[in-house]
Amino acid sequence: xxxxxxRSNRAGWLMAFPGIGLIAAFIIxxxxxxxAFSLTNQRLASPNPTEYVGFKNYRDLLGLAVxxxxxxxxxxxxxxxxxxxxxxxxxxxxxRRNPDYPHLEGKREWFSWQSGENRTVVLASxxxxxxxxxxTFTFVLVVAPVQAGIALxxxxxxxxxxxxxxxxxxVYFMPVVVSIVIVSLLWKFIYSPGDGxxxxxxxxxxxxAFEPRDWLGDTSTALGSIIAMSIWxxxxxxxxxxxxxxxxISPTLYEAAEIExxxxxxxxxxxxxxxxxxxxxxxLIVITMQAFALFAQIDIMTQGGxxxxxxxxxxxxxxxxxxxxxISGGSTISVILFVIVLCISLIQRWLTRERN
Amino acid sequence: xxxxxPDNSGLRLFTRYAVLVLVAVIFIFPLLFMAMSSLKPDQxxxxxxxxxRAFLPVGDLSFNNYTDAFARAPIGVFVFNSVVIxxxxxxxxxxxCSLAAFSFVFLDWKGRDVxxxxxxxxxxxxYETIFIPLLLMASQLPWIGxxxxxxxxxxxxxxxxxxxxxxxxxxxxxxxxxxxLPRELIxxxxxxxxxxxxxxxxxxxxxxxxxxxxAAILKFxxxxxxxxxxxxxxxxxxxxxxxxxxxYFTDQLNVPWGEVMAYLTIIxxxxxxFYLSLQRVFIASVASTGVxx
Numbered sequence: 001x002x003x004x005x006x007r008s009n010r011a012g013w014l015m016a017f018p019g020i021g022l023i024a025a026f027i028i029x030x031x032x033x034x035x036a037f038s039l040t041n042q043r044l045a046s047p048n049p050t051e052y053v054g055f056k057n058y059r060d061l062l063g064l065a066v067x068x069x070x071x072x073x074x075x076x077x078x079x080x081x082x083x084x085x086x087x088x089x090x091x092x093x094x095x096r097r098n099p100d101y102p103h104l105e106g107k108r109e110w111f112s113w114q115s116g117e118n119r120t121v122v123l124a125s126x127x128x129x130x131x132x133x134x135x136t137f138t139f140v141l142v143v144a145p146v147q148a149g150i151a152l153x154x155x156x157x158x159x160x161x162x163x164x165x166x167x168x169x170x171v172y173f174m175p176v177v178v179s180i181v182i183v184s185l186l187w188k189f190i191y192s193p194g195d196g197x198x199x200x201x202x203x204x205x206x207x208x209a210f211e212p213r214d215w216l217g218d219t220s221t222a223l224g225s226i227i228a229m230s231i232w233x234x235x236x237x238x239x240x241x242x243x244x245x246x247x248x249i250s251p252t253l254y255e256a257a258e259i260e261x262x263x264x265x266x267x268x269x270x271x272x273x274x275x276x277x278x279x280x281x282x283x284l285i286v287i288t289m290q291a292f293a294l295f296a297q298i299d300i301m302t303q304g305g306x307x308x309x310x311x312x313x314x315x316x317x318x319x320x321x322x323x324x325x326x327i328s329g330g331s332t333i334s335v336i337l338f339v340i341v342l343c344i345s346l347i348q349r350w351l352t353r354e355r356n
Numbered sequence: 357x358x359x360x361x362p363d364n365s366g367l368r369l370f371t372r373y374a375v376l377v378l379v380a381v382i383f384i385f386p387l388l389f390m391a392m393s394s395l396k397p398d399q400x401x402x403x404x405x406x407x408x409r410a411f412l413p414v415g416d417l418s419f420n421n422y423t424d425a426f427a428r429a430p431i432g433v434f435v436f437n438s439v440v441i442x443x444x445x446x447x448x449x450x451x452x453c454s455l456a457a458f459s460f461v462f463l464d465w466k467g468r469d470v471x472x473x474x475x476x477x478x479x480x481x482x483y484e485t486i487f488i489p490l491l492l493m494a495s496q497l498p499w500i501g502x503x504x505x506x507x508x509x510x511x512x513x514x515x516x517x518x519x520x521x522x523x524x525x526x527x528x529x530x531x532x533x534x535x536x537l538p539r540e541l542i543x544x545x546x547x548x549x550x551x552x553x554x555x556x557x558x559x560x561x562x563x564x565x566x567x568x569x570x571a572a573i574l575k576f577x578x579x580x581x582x583x584x585x586x587x588x589x590x591x592x593x594x595x596x597x598x599x600x601x602x603x604y605f606t607d608q609l610n611v612p613w614g615e616v617m618a619y620l621t622i623i624x625x626x627x628x629x630f631y632l633s634l635q636r637v638f639i640a641s642v643a644s645t646g647v648x649x
Contacts, residue, residue, distance in 0.1 A: 173638070293482050
């Protein structure tokens, strides 16, 4: 590599500089700024000087506490019951300026459960952020395996030798080139409540037995509807990567399997699947990274609603950083998101190293 | 090839095609619905959703939605902006990133390997995690324009172009491709006294058609479909790209669905036509992003 012919410091730097300089200025610098801003109270435009606040932003987002409420007791020490329900002191008497419970200050109820007479409450500094975190993980944990699985099915389907197969491949891939913005808007219409397209199709297929739903307006179906649409849009992309993986498997292996009289299922289990291992890891990682960045679907279809059931991290980061001009809050969410993505790609490194 | 058995006859063949067609219907129906609905008046569009008529060009068809859409929003301006932003970025990306990759592969300079590994590290930084600090940067960056020094990049073309010219993936794609070019060719030109710049222009780039197509297509799709970034940095109407122009239709109290479908068709069909005419290249491009693992 390092021959006299190619040694050239000046030309080398000169040619690489435009690219490297732009990446340094517009990717690496903002990346470090995100960390820096997350430790301050930086706003987009503010008359007050920016101050260092330490890890306050992280505490405000990630703060959690578990608290057990004991029932109100009458003079005899029995729990007070009204209308069949045990009465508890109000939570806010502990979370608002109560010097005995400084760690609960400003926290709100996230969820709770009953244990005997007591009620155990999980409190969060930022309930909306916690919901966003949970929803994002739910989205990723559902989308990654399901989308990868469907994409593999499609790749196997499209890897047949049939006349016109390239037409079908082109069609399956089509949603990938259409903007997620357009896809979201189309599906928002398809998911319309009452007389919407999907409701009508489902009721047609079941001869009227299907009850129309408000797909995006109902907390039990909103996130699921967005997941289904996201898979529809993205699956062609991963189908193509699977296909590239399938085509690296040597045809002689299939011939050998056929001579041995292996069934289709056995061929898949012992020939195809082992040959796809690295592709499988790669695809899961690619889908996971893309899934964590989910934003446009939420912005166009639900704005995080109903009742925060579709709040996600990037939407929250944008709502704070841009909507409320709270650069430090938005940056903190960005850093948290980055750390999650980093952990996942480290896991990938580790998994692929094991194999080799 | 995989899972192919010789008897492609009769019932088997039929079921195979039946499955293929059924799946194709799932992928095509929303787009078909979009195109057909763009030709129907709102009332009929909504009424048709309870039958197969939704996917057929039947009833009261006209281009009224298109003329109404053009009357409601400066669609020509949005399309022009998207073409300028996407076109300029793609061209600059191809130049800047191929030049950097050329330097990484063929030249030997101090710090090269360190810089390259930093570059690879940027591949795992999603744009979504840097947009917020980038927004603050963009609001305060200086620029020397026609009216002298000005501060702030918001509401400009440059804020939609310059941050996206160079990216790790584009450089990486070029590097992978250049590595497979015969080195003797470059060394021979060097011996003959050609400058690096000449070798880049006259020897390497003319051999790089496939990777140029790949990088161009990926950047094109990314830029044309950008949504979050222009949403944050662009308020002025005259520099809005097409995806942000959608707000003119969807922010209405009663969404004019016919016009929405017309607008969606206008901004989707050129891309789909481009894709269908070059589908092999498109699909190969996307597949090549998967090879980096």
